[in-house]
Amino acid sequence: MKRTGKKEQRGAALLTLAALVAVLGLAACGGDSEPQRATEEALAATEADEGPDTVRSAADTIDTAGTWVRADTATVDTAAADTAGRWVRVDSAAGASSDTTTGSAPAPAGAGDVTYETYQNKRLGFSVRYPAGVLHPADEVGNGNGRTFEASDGSASMLVYGTEGSSPDKLRRRFDEQLDNPDLNVTYQTRGDGWYVLSGYRGDHIFYERVEARDNTFKVVRIFYDRSRKSAFDPIVREVSASLEG
Template sequence: MAAWRRTATTEAALRHALLLTAALFSSSPALAADDWTRYSNPRFAYSAAVPPGFTRQQEADNGDGATFRSDDGRSELLIYGTMIEDGEFAGAARNRIDRDRADGWTITYDKVTEGWASYSGSRVADVLYVRGIALCDGNAAYFHLRYPRDALKTFNGVIGRMVKSLRPATGCDQAPRQAPGAAPN
């Protein structure tokens, strides 16, 4: 068995691979070190993870949520709670899907249950992913993530983690304990 020897070519290739790996980890929110933060909302008693590279732009005046924008300005994340008018989560979630369709989004995936909903779609060069969960007392929590289509692979991991992180505060027994992970975009 021949011994492996380092040559100038293999050293250069190794350096290139290490630099490429470092660049990917520093530029990709899905691959970056665990710099996620947590957004908690006391009004509706829910929380969700916020990916690295997103900065809070504003808190809603009525205290229902916040808007975050990616550092490069190409992506936007809304995390918010809402009261369900008739108390029926699934119907309210379907209404949200219809509103996004009316706003020009082509919805390519949707799954709605009594305890959670997810849908995604596209419009021009952007992708939308929405996740909602039922909360106690006829309320719901959602996140809307809009990002450029050319970052689809990067955001798949981000969405999976966010889906798992969106949850009610401790003590809300009416909300789903564990909703399935993210669907493909």
Template sequence: MKSNYKWLVAGVAMSLFVATGCGEQAVTPSASTTAKTSANATSSVTNDTTNTSGDNASNAAASNGVNGTGQTSNADQNATTSSSDNTTSSGSSSSSVDYVSYTNPRFGFSLSVPAAYQKGQTPADGDGQGWSTNNNSMTVRAFAQYNVEHTTVKSMAASLTANEQVTYQQSGSNWCVVSGYQGSNIVYQKVYVGRTNLYELQIQYPKSEQSQYGGVTSAIANSFQPGSLT
């Protein structure tokens, strides 16, 4: 009986030892497992940081108008290379000047002129209109006519430069601009050349008053729009 009791006690003790050992193995990871887990976590953080940095760089490039090749976007290129037909007169800003719009009822061209300018007598045939300052220092004239001689942009530009000391000249597919001196005056001329009609803007003022009228001339010239060019 005592012998059986000893064996029973020994069996219980062995069972407890085995159970305790298995429990420790179940809850405690090995050193190699811990290292692998740490490495994976670090790799994940690194990948996330790299991806985030790449996204931020792409977003910054997009907001600055730069494409993936580091070149300026097409929109910016178009904006910086667009041609201008502004007069070379670099006078004061015309932002403080009030303008009124005019549309020719016969030919349909339009422009804006300072509201303070005096409107001249309208021609009987209604082909255009003229304006001037109170002292006639600056004159503006816009008119149209039929293109009966089949004038081209090239031939029109040549005609405009014939009697003028040219300081600026520019042209496009259906327009040309010439600016220069006639005696003591600055003369600016812009013409739209259509198959049927010609539309012309003429501005003149003294050289000595370029600082006063240069900006106004630019504003008027930019507002000048033709009627039909067909």
């Protein structure tokens, strides 16, 4: 029987340690390790464009394209479409807001000077961090289902929302619908037990989408940003995705 030398044993131990550090690192940054690993792969599946930013109105970055913006809940029907086919806000009945933005926190290593605050949806019981100063809270989605966040120049936006009534079949249908969406060029797709991650392009924008199905509720994060801002937004996508809780 061939004996394993000390050098080989040491190499195997280092590989094991590296794998453990990677897993612990993903856990430390928040979220499950599988979706975060998928997020890293999703970011690697898109490329930057060194051309000028494509400035668009906030509505245009989240306009309707099949099921892209429309959530599968009746409350979202409180949003209507304008003559250009873009979603516009229809104010719901007066009442206390079901979501809040609280507290700022220092940016994680590698995220530059970005400071994050927490968006918390009390009605559906989930929260996520967003880059304050980069994306600003904008319209509420549906009847307290979520919120949009927009860059002041229209070059980026984020949509965060939840819907009740999740199931494995519904998750699979949502995943398949996005793959068939004619407005999206999907360059990365993966699906796990109760979640999926997609990335690719929508026009001149990169898009990223993470959906989790837990506790009979879908939690959705969608981010659009100009391809010329990829180096700045990839760390933001990483942090936002890792912070999704609830």
